[in-house]
Amino acid sequence: DAGVTQSPTHLIKTRGQHVTLRCSPISGHKSVSWYQQVLGQGPQFIFQYYEKEERGRGNFPDRFSARQFPNYSSELNVNALLLGDSALYLCASSFSGETEAFFGQGTRLTVV
């Protein structure tokens, strides 16, 4: 079975631009969470979605938004990019939102 897949794997954007990151969860999993990992730190929680509804939101500005589609895939959108948004963005999949979460390989975003 395929694991969590994320696209694109790498992305370079300019300050002020908008970016959309995509995630497909493990087949049968209905919950997707997004995390930001800055170099040298552990991942930080951004959002969790379950059955297309937002379950939780971390301490991130409103420039960050997300949604989950009927097929349980998800998008993370970031507007008005800042240099500090440069990070590895991770998507985690779980069956029903419990904490046994499985991560994708991430999208490495560089803002210049």
Place this chain on the structure above:
Amino acid sequence: QKEVEQDPGPLSVPEGAIVSLNCTYSNSAFQYFMWYRQYSRKGPELLMYTYSSGNKEDGRFTAQVDKSSKYISLFIRDSQPSDSATYLCAMSALGYSSASKIIFGSGTRLSIRP
């Protein structure tokens, strides 16, 4: 003070040694405890998942949770060069039917010398 504290290392041990990795935490509501392994420029891989206090063993890996001391450990027996990676402890206060906000430590870089 961070909710989860983890020594960033780096930790370097010879092949075959027993490795001990540790984390402390401050939130007594944490009930779910995890260890992830992360290779350079890759996503975290779930190694161990435990609920509440006690020990859990899986092959060469043993996870221990001591909620009274707010301390968790991961032991790796017969360490191999392929174990060289960053190890992230993680924990959560909530589980089924609730937002599973996982709090991670900053990670310990481990290097196994052949």
